[in-house]
Amino acid sequence: MIERGLSPDKYQPDKLLLRTAGACDLDPHHLVEVFGEQRRRFTALLQGFGPDDWAAQSRCAGWSAHDVVRHLSDCNAIVAGAGPGDRTLDLAAGFDPRITPSGWLSASAGESPEATLRRFVATTEELLAVLRARLAQGRRFDVQMPYGPRDWTVLVLHGFWDSWLHERDVLLARGAEHPTSGDATFYATGYGVFIAAAVASTFGDPVQEKLTLGGDGGGVFDLDSRGAVTLTAGRVTAAGPSAAQVTDALAGRAEAAAVLGDLPAGSLAALSQLAEFMNTPVEQLSA
Secondary structure, three states: OOOOOOHHHHOOOEEEEOOOOOOOEHHHHHHHHHHHHHHHHHHHOOOOOHHHHHHHHHOOOOOOOHHHHHHHHHHHHHHOOOOOOOOOOOHHHHEEEEEEEEHHHHHHHOHHHHHHHHHHHHHHHHHHHHHHHHHOEEEEEEEEOOEEEEEEHHHHHHHHHHHHHHHHHHHHHHHHOOOOOHHHHHHHHHHHHHHHHHHHOOOOOOOOEEEEEOOOEEEEEEOOOOOOOEEEEOOOOOOOOOHHHHHHHHHHOOOOOHHOOOHHHHHHHHOHHHHHHHHOOHHHHOO
16 A cells, blocks of 8 residues: 555645756655655556556557556656666766666566556655655755756656656556546646756757646746746646646647647747657667
8 A cells, every 4th residue: 555645635836946957946745745646546546457458558659558557666766766966867877768768677577467566556655755754854965867967856756747647658548537636737747848848958949938728737837948947837727728738748648739739830849859859769860
C-alpha cells in the first residue's frame, strides 16, 4: 500500500515560477503529496489489470503498459538516489530521452507484471519517504537537468510530469479515463510548458507567449525564453484549450496545432520542438 500523507485537497496551489537561471518558486511539500496521490490512484487501477491489459500497447512507440510501469519503477530509484551534482539527466553526460530509458529497461527484462507491480509500489513508497525526509531536513542541493543545474525539487517536478504523462499513456491508449486532480494537472502543465520552451531555447527559438488554458488545472501560463527561460503560472478558472490536452501535445502525444492553433506560427513551431525531437528516430537526426 502506497504511503499517504496530507491530502492535497487541503491545498490550492495557485502559482508556479520556473526558471533555468535563478531560483524557482514551488511548494515542494505539496508537490510530494500530489505525487503520492497520483501514484495511489494509478496503483489502484493497475491492481485490476489482467494479462491482456499489461501486454497492451501504450501511447509510447514500442512500449506496452508493462514497459511503462517498469520505466516508472526505474525512475523512482533515480529520483530517490539523486545526490548533489547528479548527472543522470545530463545531456553532456550521454543522456538521451529517446534512448537512455529503454536501456534502463534491460535490467528488468523478463520481470513478470506481478513482480513489476510489487516493485512499483515498493519503490514509490521508498521515493516518497526519501523526499519527505529531505524536506524535513531542509536539504538543498543542485542536480544536473537537461537544461542546466537546478535544485533537486525541480527534478521531483520533472519526475512527476513524466509519471503523469505515462499514466495517461497507459490509460488513454486503452480508452479509459485518466482520474487526475486539478493540482496534478496544474503542475504537469506548468512543467510541460516550461520544458518545451527550454528545448526550443536550445534550438535557438525564443518564445514570449501568455497561454490561457482551460479545464481543471488550467490557468494563465506566462512564458519568456528570450534570455533564460522563465515560466510564471497562475491557476485561475479560464476558457481556453484544455490544459491536459496541451500538456499531451507539447510532449508529442498529439498534434500541437490541433490544440494550440491560435498561437502565432513562430511560437507554435518553437513549442513543438520537444515533440518533434521525441518523435524523430535517432538515425534520422544523425543522418
